[in-house]
Amino acid sequence: DGGITQSPKYLFRKEGQNVTLSCEQNLNHDAMYWYRQDPGQGLRLIYYSQIVNDFQKGDIAEGYSVSREKKESFPLTVTSAQKNPTAFYLCASSRQGANNEQFFGPGTRLTVL
Amino acid sequence: GIQVEQSPPDLILQEGANSTLRCNFSDSVNNLQWFHQNPWGQLINLFYIPSGTKQNGRLSATTVATERYSLLYISSSQTTDSGVYFCAVYLEETSGSRLTFGEGTQLTVNP
Numbered sequence: 001d002g003g004i005t006q007s008p009k010y011l012f013r014k015e016g017q018n019v020t021l022s023c024e025q026n027l028n029h030d031a032m033y034w035y036r037q038d039p040g041q042g043l044r045l046i047y048y049s050q051i052v053n054d055f056q057k058g059d060i061a062e063g064y065s066v067s068r069e070k071k072e073s074f075p076l077t078v079t080s081a082q083k084n085p086t087a088f089y090l091c092a093s094s095r096q097g098a099n100n101e102q103f104f105g106p107g108t109r110l111t112v113l
Numbered sequence: 114g115i116q117v118e119q120s121p122p123d124l125i126l127q128e129g130a131n132s133t134l135r136c137n138f139s140d141s142v143n144n145l146q147w148f149h150q151n152p153w154g155q156l157i158n159l160f161y162i163p164s165g166t167k168q169n170g171r172l173s174a175t176t177v178a179t180e181r182y183s184l185l186y187i188s189s190s191q192t193t194d195s196g197v198y199f200c201a202v203y204l205e206e207t208s209g210s211r212l213t214f215g216e217g218t219q220l221t222v223n224p
Contacts, residue, residue: 033211033212037154040216041216041217042117042199042201042214042215042216042217043199043201043212043214044214045211045212045213048211058211059114088154090154090156097210099143099144099163099203099205099210100210101146101158101161102146102212103158104148104155104156104158106153106154106155107154107155109154
């Protein structure tokens, strides 16, 4: 089945630890995205990548880092510099080019204790 | 940046009722998507609609780009329609296009 997978589904970490969220897609999409969702709110863009080995900051990139070494994978690291990391994180992908429809993974709920 | 406003923020319906959700945006956009977020958090694509009207079963959407709004119609609502409905607009930038989301409409359909 083609789709986007995120792991783990739930993640608990202690304050001050870095944590990496996985996002993999087998849709042969060039572009991938990371969003953050806080309770009762819409999604906000953290980082996006239009092509391998290239990525851009979104609206709330501070405290996060990404890499794009493979077309299929776009891991997100939540660093200790992120002040309020507890949130729901969603990954998406799309074909390259302007305004192509984005498809979303199931998300990872991160709780920092 | 562009503002995306959705109304109403909350909506409670009896099963079988019809409803209209609205999305207003503050600037010209290249495209627009409607999503349904189910209780488990999964975002499901409903419509990808820069202009005009599309229908899919009991759901339909209309975007009037020149007047900067889109409407999502749900007819004969079912309890499984419950969840949050998001509107998101596409903006093109030099580094690629990106989505900006509204705050969503929380829909509850009671049996």
